Amino acid sequence: MAAVGTFSRVVRLSSCFGRRCRLISNSAQRRGIASCIDPAHGLSDEQKEFQKMAFDFAANEMSPHMAEWDEKEIFPVETMRKAAQLGFGGIYVQPEVGGSGLSRLDTSVIFEALSTGCVSTTAYLSIHNMCNWMIDTFGNTEQREKYCPELCMMDKFASYCLTEPGSGSDAASLLTTAKLEGDHYVLNGSKAFISGGGDTDVYIVMCRTGGKGPKGISCVVVEKDTPGLSFGKKEKKMGWNSQPTRAVILEDCRVPVTSRLGQEGQGFNIAMRGLNGGRINIASCSLGAAHACVQLARDHLLVRKQFGETLSSNQFLQFKLAEMATKLVASRLLVREAALALQEGRSDAVSLCSMAKLFVTDECFNICNQALQMHGGYGYLKDYAVQQFVRDIRVHQILEGTNEVMRMIIARSLLSESG
């Protein structure tokens, strides 16, 4: 340290100096002394390494572009491929087909960190991961070897196609048919609100091969450029603008029977099993946004002055910030517990995943919204990241099963005969 005399230079213990001094425009990734909300608490050393790496990636590769991706509706293929090179394309897919073989908890930690850089892009990454896992888990050897390695490297991108114009919450009533003709299925129908639709390569389509209800549904992999596969217009959305959303239209679209994942009639089960993990991932994305917003709000309170003092001297705002932090930590604990339950195959896993999705997406939206309010007029400007976090996570309360459907699942579990 210093020789004799006063220490005349400002000491920086941990500055954003690496990576050629890239400036961080949305400096929400600070990991300074707000240690009560530190997302590293309770993690193993290895998980802390994953988390650190994901936070660095989010800060350097995503955060500086998040606003531009939103404004110009750019699907950041190159950035996602960089993420895939680090192992983010198949986080819980098995290593023998190119995945990273990590646990659901590891995955949650990673998506939470990445989300602080861009919610929309991380959410798409999570959907891609979910599709990859579905093929890895329910596909046969040929299917796994055909699709998973390329999906893990993100040489190819995937979409999950369940929702239709006529069946959202009532997913099992879907109408897209798959008629067996020799050694092909002929698909007819349309899917709505498909994330990545039109820009992705591999479509996991839930379709009806049998009778009514869930037991008549199968899961089929349809590749881009298959004749009969087309797309609707790109939807204009409130948020999630770094991923295109389109209708997926199937008109006499022929796919070989060998593209079916699992057995006929197993499709709905496959779709729901995929969504359990998907719900943890989406909740984790909400967590990251809320964490970033709590830090942004805190920083703003320390800087903004009114009535002769910084806002941080105002007791109402202090209490509000404390409530936000408390709900954030509570949310984090619930998501991580749900992740543990799922990876351990516990009997309460499905309910916990639903509870986590319900609680966390709602609470984190409120946290982000409250953070926007604390910014006053500035919070409404697109120069400030907080409004994008609010717009981006609003849809988490709706997709992958609305929060109302989450209540249905939980109530059913509570009120069932064997409960």
Place this chain on the structure above:
Amino acid sequence: ENTKIRVKPDHSGVVTDGVKHSMNPFCEIAVEEAVKLKEKKLIKEVVAVSCGPTQVTETIRTALAMGCDRGIHVEVSGKDYEAMGPLQISKIFAALAKKEEASLIILGKQAIDDDCNQTGQMTAALLDWPQGTFASEVTIDGEKVKVVREIDGGLETIKISMPAVLTADLRLNTPRYATLPNIMKAKKKKIANMKPADLGVDMVSRVEVLRVDEPPTRLAGVKVETVDDLVAKLRANGTI
């Protein structure tokens, strides 16, 4: 990661408790260069070394996850750690280099907490090895190393024989992110543990920190109307 730095109430140093530490950015660049040399098959093995308390093993793990083969943790804690400076670290590195029969020592040019910029140079002096400091480009050519150095006047290219000490400057490379598989592989890599005494190094500091103060608060300036006024003011406060 901009934590506000505070001076301890007793002015003996800076508060480090509760502040998240991570690998010095120039050291990241040094690790990256070493791993790149190994990938080019120009060197056989990369050993990551850190001196300090238990927490530094986290930093060594990060280096392992970036591609180093094994680590060495030289344990220094408590008063010894507070007093530890470039001289003590250089002695440790020199002893280790001899023990490990190293042909290259690659360091960051300086640490961003104390900005000393001395360890690389002192280590080379203790070993009587050539040094290529402020390196922005490193090329191995047989038993020699060509180093392009960033100096005040521009760029200087030198050729030095191995074994040698190199210190990394900002533009040497862009450090990679550790990949998930490499982070997992790093768990299995070994980190040896030893103390300075095991290397025959005395940790006594030749430097005593008398006092640490924050920089003086910037005073408001004074506006003057004419050059004559400026000259008069400068004369009055003794500047000219």
